[in-house]
Structure formats: C-alpha cells, structure tokens
Amino acid sequence: MPPPGVIIAAPASGSGKTTLTLGLLAALRARGVAVAAAKVGPDYIDPGFHAAATGRPGVNLDGWAMPPALLDALVVRAGAGADLVVCEGVMGLFDGAAGPGPGGTGSTADIAMRTGWPVVLVVDVRGQSHSAAALVRGFAGHRPGVRIAGVVLNAVGSPRHRAMVEEAMAETGIPVLGALPRDPSLSLPERHLGLVQAEETAGLAGHLERLGRLVAAHVDPGRVVALAAPAAVATAGAAARGPAVRPFGQRIAVARDIAFAFAYPHLLDGWRRAGAELLFFSPLADEPPPADADAAFLPGGYPELHAGRLAAAARWRDGLRAFAATRPVYGECGGYMAMGATLEDADGTVHPMAGLLGVRTSFARRRLHLGYRWARLLADAPPGPAGSVLTGHEFHYATTVDTGGDAPLFACTAADGTDLGPVGGRRGLAAGSFIHLVAGPVG
Known part of the structure; x- marks a missing residue:
C-alpha cells in the first residue's frame, strides 16, 4: 500500500x-x-x-x-x-x-x-x-x-x-x-x-x-x-510501468549544469528503469558529450543567462557537432536554443551556438509562450516514430528570429485545440523544439 x-x-x-x-x-x-x-x-x-x-x-x-x-x-x-x-x-x-x-x-x-x-x-x-x-x-x-x-x-x-x-x-x-x-x-x-x-x-x-x-x-x-x-491508486503493475517517453538510446549523454537543469525527474528515472545508462556532462564546463554515448539530450534551462560562456566553450561546441555527425542529439527549450546557430541575450548581444540547427533565437525580443501542448512528430526522431503524438508543456520568453531553413519537428496543438502549426526543427541527426515533453506516445 x-x-x-x-x-x-x-x-x-x-x-x-x-x-x-x-x-x-x-x-x-x-x-x-x-x-x-x-x-x-x-x-x-x-x-x-x-x-x-x-x-x-x-x-x-x-x-x-x-x-x-x-x-x-x-x-x-x-x-x-x-x-x-x-x-x-x-x-x-x-x-x-x-x-x-x-x-x-x-x-x-x-x-x-x-x-x-x-x-x-x-x-x-x-x-x-x-x-x-x-x-x-x-x-x-x-x-x-x-x-x-x-x-x-x-x-x-x-x-x-x-x-x-x-x-x-x-x-x-x-x-x-x-x-x-x-x-x-x-x-x-x-x-x-x-x-x-x-x-x-x-x-x-x-x-x-x-x-x-x-x-x-x-x-x-x-x-x-x-x-x-x-493514495487510492492502482498499485498493480506500477513498478513495471514503462518510461513516460522512450529512451533516446541505451547510453544517453545528458547535459547537466545550471544552464541545462530542466529535465523532468520522472523522465530520467523512467529511462534508468528501462535499462538506459545516463552519462552527465556540463557544457558550461566546456565538456563534450561522452564519446561512448549513443545519443545526447540537452534539456531546458537558462542558456540565455550564460550565452557568452557557451559561445566560448569551443571544446563543447566542436564535440557536440562531431557527436551529431553519427548519433542523434535532441534538445528541449534552452537545449534547443543552444543547438541553434545563434542566441541573442537580453542585452542584444548575439552569440554563436553549436550550429546543429539553423534556428536563431532571441531573449532580447521577449514574448511569453506558455501552455500545454499536443505534439505530433512529423518525422522519425528520438522521442518516437513519425506520427507519434506526445504531450508536453511550453514556458519561455525567447522568440524565434529565423528558423534557418530547418524542417519542422512537430505539428503542434494547444490544450484548447488551437492549431499552433509546425514547430521545432530537425536537420540530419539533430532535432529539438521549445516543448518540454512529459509523456507519450498517447492514444
């Protein structure tokens, strides 16, 4: 009980x-x-x-x-x-x-x-x-x-x-x-x-x-x-319940520091329970993804507050680009911004990011984006095959200045049914969006 x-x-x-x-x-x-x-x-x-x-x-x-x-x-x-x-x-x-x-x-x-x-x-x-x-x-x-x-x-x-x-x-x-x-x-x-x-x-x-x-x-x-x-909940099978979102790989490199700290505990715990191994690295410490990982995950966080340090972290940026040449890299919100071409901070300074995606984002042109999301994958990606519908949440003030020609990742709908159109981006083995995934596929 x-x-x-x-x-x-x-x-x-x-x-x-x-x-x-x-x-x-x-x-x-x-x-x-x-x-x-x-x-x-x-x-x-x-x-x-x-x-x-x-x-x-x-x-x-x-x-x-x-x-x-x-x-x-x-x-x-x-x-x-x-x-x-x-x-x-x-x-x-x-x-x-x-x-x-x-x-x-x-x-x-x-x-x-x-x-x-x-x-x-x-x-x-x-x-x-x-x-x-x-x-x-x-x-x-x-x-x-x-x-x-x-x-x-x-x-x-x-x-x-x-x-x-x-x-x-x-x-x-x-x-x-x-x-x-x-x-x-x-x-x-x-x-x-x-x-x-x-x-x-x-x-x-x-x-x-x-x-x-x-x-x-x-x-x-x-x-x-x-x-x-x-709690009056169903306990049968709780221990065996699968992960909320499928693991991105068997050995997943996960960015973790004060710029990339918004990974849901249930997501990471579910991956571990499914047998995946999590290998943490710090972009702010200029660490690339571990070479023996087979996928990388950049969670959300506050890259806009540390854009200068990330731009100066050449070992991290070069290592991430080399990693993405042969293995999938997925980013959410702040992680998605860091995977893009540039990030403009609150003072208007434009910083080069990893360049895995062409998207250019700005924190100087602030606008609140907030709410639950239905997200249907438009192509195969780490969270699932094309057509999979996942649930997530969006909460950020950054603005997309230019998609950079990236193909969209999701077809997105708000909780009230409003069609938000295509969101996120994918290029080669790199993919991401501003949506923090919570669970899925659904239905």
Missing part, C-alpha cells in the same frame, strides 16, 4: 504554498520522518527545492499531460520507502488547462480526486478576516470528491487578526492547523521563469532550516500528518 499523503493547495498563486510545503518538509525531516515530496503540474524548479528539503528526488504529477496509469505509477514510486508524501499544488486548487488532456485538466483538484489525498488549504488573509471563512466554505463545497481537511492561515497581521479569522472559520467545521505571520524574509529569490534554481540559491540549507523552525512554531506538523490518507 502506498504511504499516506496530503496536498498543500491554495485559492490562488502567491498564497504561500511553497513556503508552507518547504517548511513542513524541513520540520518533518528534522523530526526523523521519512518524508517524500511531489509537485502538481509541469514545474521543473520546485522539485529541486523539494529534493533539497527531503533528501529524496522530487517528482511531478501532471493531471493534464500524464495518462492515468503513469500518474498511478509515479504516485507509488514517489512514496516508496517514505512514511509520508507531501504534494504541493499548482496555481489555485481548481485551476487547470482550457481543454482536457490524457489525465484531466491539470488542476490540483484532479490529483486530489485521483489519489484521495486530503487537501490542506493555505489562505492568504491579508486584507480580510471573516470573509476568509466564506472563501473556505465555497472551496470546500465546490467539487465533490475533493476534501479540504484543514486550513493554514498565511500573512496573519497580529494575534487579534488571527483570532477574528479563526472565530469565523469555526463555523465551517474545517480546522485551522496554524497561522504563519507576515515575514518578507521568507521569500526565495525569483527570476523570469519563477524561483531561482535550488542549485543556485545561496544559503539554501539555512533558509530551509529557518522555514522548518517557523512552520514547527506556528503550525502543528503532527496534525498535518494525522490528516494524511493512503
């Missing part, structure tokens, strides 16, 4: 989910609880913070892009060897995509219904008192099958403020598990795609320790643990 779990959700983004989640993880670990963590949705930054707080790999549970069998398998794997799973939600509790995917709308509520895990709702009570109870009452009755088992108040201004909110909350019958004070120092540094990566956050261990002490002082972790319930 999977270990018990609980979901940390909120009425809206910015309510304090991450603060409570990290503090709770740190507090429980300090008490000797073997706690694991999961993140709802396609976020590739929060799982890194979860891993730092728990000492265990984080995992994404994506109710839009992942089919039910994959979700169930990941729920089981997330809790393997743990006493408890704490799952951080995404956006507001009921917020999801404009159209359904293989697993649902992608909302935190979808995961709550799939797993049966109870929800602890974090409510930012700035500017309100008794109205917070009305909000919680509405959320509790909005969708049958989603159980709000407790509330944590965030940004409480004073003891009197807390007392007023709790007085009104008592009428809902939903217990208040604690109240966090207003404290701007609790915030983690951010950049254009969200939080600065865990690997780059100075003093992270100390910050997590402070969050753990704060939550232990203002929220009773024991009461949260007592609310948790075992």
Whole structure:
C-alpha cells in the first residue's frame, strides 16, 4: 500500500504554498520522518527545492499531460520507502488547462480526486478576516470528491487578526492547523521563469532550516500528518510501468549544469528503469558529450543567462557537432536554443551556438509562450516514430528570429485545440523544439 499523503493547495498563486510545503518538509525531516515530496503540474524548479528539503528526488504529477496509469505509477514510486508524501499544488486548487488532456485538466483538484489525498488549504488573509471563512466554505463545497481537511492561515497581521479569522472559520467545521505571520524574509529569490534554481540559491540549507523552525512554531506538523490518507491508486503493475517517453538510446549523454537543469525527474528515472545508462556532462564546463554515448539530450534551462560562456566553450561546441555527425542529439527549450546557430541575450548581444540547427533565437525580443501542448512528430526522431503524438508543456520568453531553413519537428496543438502549426526543427541527426515533453506516445 502506498504511504499516506496530503496536498498543500491554495485559492490562488502567491498564497504561500511553497513556503508552507518547504517548511513542513524541513520540520518533518528534522523530526526523523521519512518524508517524500511531489509537485502538481509541469514545474521543473520546485522539485529541486523539494529534493533539497527531503533528501529524496522530487517528482511531478501532471493531471493534464500524464495518462492515468503513469500518474498511478509515479504516485507509488514517489512514496516508496517514505512514511509520508507531501504534494504541493499548482496555481489555485481548481485551476487547470482550457481543454482536457490524457489525465484531466491539470488542476490540483484532479490529483486530489485521483489519489484521495486530503487537501490542506493555505489562505492568504491579508486584507480580510471573516470573509476568509466564506472563501473556505465555497472551496470546500465546490467539487465533490475533493476534501479540504484543514486550513493554514498565511500573512496573519497580529494575534487579534488571527483570532477574528479563526472565530469565523469555526463555523465551517474545517480546522485551522496554524497561522504563519507576515515575514518578507521568507521569500526565495525569483527570476523570469519563477524561483531561482535550488542549485543556485545561496544559503539554501539555512533558509530551509529557518522555514522548518517557523512552520514547527506556528503550525502543528503532527496534525498535518494525522490528516494524511493512503493514495487510492492502482498499485498493480506500477513498478513495471514503462518510461513516460522512450529512451533516446541505451547510453544517453545528458547535459547537466545550471544552464541545462530542466529535465523532468520522472523522465530520467523512467529511462534508468528501462535499462538506459545516463552519462552527465556540463557544457558550461566546456565538456563534450561522452564519446561512448549513443545519443545526447540537452534539456531546458537558462542558456540565455550564460550565452557568452557557451559561445566560448569551443571544446563543447566542436564535440557536440562531431557527436551529431553519427548519433542523434535532441534538445528541449534552452537545449534547443543552444543547438541553434545563434542566441541573442537580453542585452542584444548575439552569440554563436553549436550550429546543429539553423534556428536563431532571441531573449532580447521577449514574448511569453506558455501552455500545454499536443505534439505530433512529423518525422522519425528520438522521442518516437513519425506520427507519434506526445504531450508536453511550453514556458519561455525567447522568440524565434529565423528558423534557418530547418524542417519542422512537430505539428503542434494547444490544450484548447488551437492549431499552433509546425514547430521545432530537425536537420540530419539533430532535432529539438521549445516543448518540454512529459509523456507519450498517447492514444
């Protein structure tokens, strides 16, 4: 049976989910609880913070892009060897995509219904008192099958403020598990795609320790643990469930450093479980792909912040080009940009990239691209044969200045059915796009 779990959700983004989640993880670990963590949705930054707080790999549970069998398998794997799973939600509790995917709308509520895990709702009570109870009452009755088992108040201004909110909350019958004070120092540094990566956050261990002490002082972790319930998912065959996306080779060279850190944990873990060997290398350290690999993968990340260093890394660029002459190279988002001809940084400086593809991208001409994607392969490529449909997610500010004559890789459709046309590029054994693949083939 999977270990018990609980979901940390909120009425809206910015309510304090991450603060409570990290503090709770740190507090429980300090008490000797073997706690694991999961993140709802396609976020590739929060799982890194979860891993730092728990000492265990984080995992994404994506109710839009992942089919039910994959979700169930990941729920089981997330809790393997743990006493408890704490799952951080995404956006507001009921917020999801404009159209359904293989697993649902992608909302935190979808995961709550799939797993049966109870929800602890974090409510930012700035500017309100008794109205917070009305909000919680509405959320509790909005969708049958989603159980709000407790509330944590965030940004409480004073003891009197807390007392007023709790007085009104008592009428809902939903217990208040604690109240966090207003404290701007609790915030983690951010950049254009969200939080600065865990690997780059100075003093992270100390910050997590402070969050753990704060939550232990203002929220009773024991009461949260007592609310948790075992996941009501199909466990049969979970261990044998195949990889979310087929391995790109038997020995896969994977770029890994602060410029190429956005590889989904479930993707890499699935490849290992399928028998593939992962060989990591750092483009920023001017390392080429290992010569004994039979495929290379450049995940997303922040190449736009390190374009000068990548342009100066001649050994990496030459080695990648030599590798691509005989073996497939696949890139996602930042990895795709680094495989192109040039990358223009925020200051307008144009840097030469690896040149495996002709695409030219710009971070100076910023425009947000965000949303789930259906992606149908237009030719055979590392993720699958031509015609395969995969699910993925796009989140970046870069603009394609010129495709460079590359043949498109995918025919792409948004979650709401909007035809986005051909995207990505392929040239010889090199292929990539801005889409972060989550699962597939689908259907």
